[in-house]
Amino acid sequence: MTFLAHLINGVSLGSIYAIIALGYTMVYGIAKMLNFAHGDVIMIGCYVVFTTMSGMNLHPLLAVVLSVVVCTVLGIVIEKVAYKPLRKASPLAVLITAIGVSYLLQNLALLIFGAASKSFSSIVTLPPLKLAGGKLPISSVTIVTVIACLVIMAGLMIFIKKTKAGQAMLAVSEDKEAAQLMGVNVNGTISLTFAIGSGLAAIAGVLLCSAYPTLTPYTGSMPGIKAFTAAVFGGIGSIPGAFIGGILLGIIEILGRAYISSQLSDAIVFAVLILVLLIKPTGILGKPIHEKV
DSSP: OHHHHHHHHHHHHHHHHHHHHHHHHHHHHHHOOOOTTHHHHHHHHHHHHHHHHHTSOOOHHHHHHHHHHHHHHHHHHHIIIIIGGGTTSOHHHHHHHHHHHHHHHHHHHHHHHOSSOEEOOOSOOOOOEEETTTTEEEOHHHHHHHHHHHHHHHHHHHHHHHSHHHHHHHHHHHOHHHHHHTTOOHHHHHHHHHHHHHHHHHHHHHHHHHHSOEEOTTTTHHHHHHHHHHHHHHOTTOHHHHHHHHHHHHHHHHHHHHHTOSSSHHHHHHHHHHHHHHHOTTOSSOOOOOOOO
8 A cells, every 4th residue: 555655646746747848848849959947937937826825815726827827928038038049059058058047047036035945835725535445545736736747748739739830830840941931930839839838837836836845946956857857768859758757757756765765766766767768768759860961
């Protein structure tokens, strides 16, 4: 029964990683950029919810909607200001810029909210689901997190396959120049991708802080890195891969923390990633990228 409890916690944590990883994998798959400021967008979203709930007594659902709106706008602004001028720059320049944006958001949060940790009130207040005669309680946050992850992944796949904007994303991911010649608005498509990814970051951040109710300006840093690891694990650029990578990463982390060492749980996660990449460098569902010459 204890193992099942750890497994459920792993799936819950993995669902959060998967939602964050979807943002990473969409931006990389379409814009071919690694947005390392993504984890700090999560933190901004959490502070929006915290401020509106505690300071303005806003209803939790309205606070989450406002957080999604703020993070969506923030994602578009970051893309326009920091990344759009670097479309044709070297990957190293984009990487350094992403790290700079990350530190900028962290320090802005430090100036505005201070370094002290805040106690985050969960947005989910439903009673836990009790299985096996009450021996296996499943928190309402866990249930909501898993359902949200499944709905978001299914919604994204339907959006990309069935809508005009989704088809434009597929075209831009294949070849930006050819897509532009065919009438696709490349700039608008990339901005839309950042907007969706940042909106998902807000949802993931709220679920993360509901499950682990402590908020600081560095809250999004490690989950962001782990979610990027999950995206690489599953095959960066693949939406199902981000989902599988996130779930597996969460399970590995929780089981490693429970049965091996809580101090070494992060090291175990990254060791498994290295092992997977040695065996399959493109990740579980990733496809080899053929460079044009």
